[in-house]
Amino acid sequence: MRARSVTLLGIAAAVAAALGIGLVPIQTGSHDQIFEIPKGTWARRMSGDKVEILPDHIRLTLGLRDILVLRNHDDVPQIFGPTLMMPGQSFRLPFERAAQYQFACTAHASGQMTIVVEPNPATPWARIAWRARELLH
Amino acid sequence: MKAGVFDPPRQAPDFSLSSSTGHELKISQYRGKVVLLAFGFTSCTEVCPTTLNTFAVARRKLGPQAADVQVVYITVDPHRDVPARLAKYLGSFDPTFVGGTGTEDQLAAVRSSYGISAEKKIIGNDYTYAHSSFAYLIDRTGRIRGLMPYGHSPDDYANDLTILLRE
Numbered sequence: 210m211r212a213r214s215v216t217l218l219g220i221a222a223a224v225a226a227a228l229g230i231g232l233v234p235i236q237t238g239s240h241d242q243i244f245e246i247p248k249g250t251w252a253r254r255m256s257g258d259k260v261e262i263l264p265d266h267i268r269l270t271l272g273l274r275d276i277l278v279l280r281n282h283d284d285v286p287q288i289f290g291p292t293l294m295m296p297g298q299s300f301r302l303p304f305e306r307a308a309q310y311q312f313a314c315t316a317h318a319s320g321q322m323t324i325v326v327e328p329n330p331a332t333p334w335a336r337i338a339w340r341a342r343e344l345l346h
Numbered sequence: 347m348k349a350g351v352f353d354p355p356r357q358a359p360d361f362s363l364s365s366s367t368g369h370e371l372k373i374s375q376y377r378g379k380v381v382l383l384a385f386g387f388t389s390c391t392e393v394c395p396t397t398l399n400t401f402a403v404a405r406r407k408l409g410p411q412a413a414d415v416q417v418v419y420i421t422v423d424p425h426r427d428v429p430a431r432l433a434k435y436l437g438s439f440d441p442t443f444v445g446g447t448g449t450e451d452q453l454a455a456v457r458s459s460y461g462i463s464a465e466k467k468i469i470g471n472d473y474t475y476a477h478s479s480f481a482y483l484i485d486r487t488g489r490i491r492g493l494m495p496y497g498h499s500p501d502d503y504a505n506d507l508t509i510l511l512r513e
Contacts, residue, residue, distance in 0.1 A: 313463040313476065
């Protein structure tokens with residue numbers, strides 16, 4: 210009887226904690242989702258290494274992580290996502306609408322890069338899911 | 347800005363193509379103006395007409411300032427898009443728009459220098475192109491300042507053009 214009460218209390222506490230996490234508004238220090246081409250990438254590719262830096266699917270969230278930032282730290286120009294970037298150059302692309310964006314990208318085998326911008330998580334469950342995903346990444 | 351922004355901005359690579367006006371087309375000839383640069387083909391049924399109409403509406407929103415904005419549209423389909431065809435097509439959106447064409451090699455070199463992709467796709471006896479759908483914003487000094495992805499509104503373009511025109 211006592212063990213069952215303790216278990217129930219534990220579950221209640223876990224549910225309350227989860228609800229608390231879901232009710233608290235999400236605040237992020239930065240809206241940037243950063244991808245960087247490290248120095249030496251071109252040389253590694255030339256030597257046969259398969260270097261994948263930018264995934265062909267990127268998920269962003271409106272109001273939280275809604276700016277794509279690309280940086281080329283290599284010594285040569287690189288096709289990076291939708292554009293050509295010079296050595297030392299960065300590119301900062303903000304998104305203001307939740308939608309799916311397709312970009313031609315020759316760096317990927319599919320020739321496409323997809324950026325999915327999801328709506329700001331409005332419900333407690335959506336906030337919990339967003340926080341869990343951030344932790345996993 | 348609503349567009350993606352480059353830091354530091356680089357100089358827009360110059361080129362020499364045949365213009366829809368019947369003269370030579372060089373990007374450097376538009377120093378002093380803000381340039382919207384896009385790539386496509388006149389048989390494009392979706393991306394190009396939408397983009398060019400967006401440019402035209404954005405220019406109208408600018409009022410007298412539009413005189414300092416030049417749209418340059420470079421074809422990826424030189425076999426069909428001869429200067430006269432480009433002129434007729436672009437004129438249906440805005441008579442000030444200028445098109446550029448050249449040989450396959452010339453156009454491939456221009457695309458490479460701007461990081462533009464264009465892939466020919468055969469469909470039966472016809473063909474189409476999958477091509478980069480964004481537009482570059484080039485400032486008065488000839489530097490590539492922004493990249494506007496496909497689908498942005500005329501208001502977004504007008505916003506960014508206004509910022510660049512004030513500089």
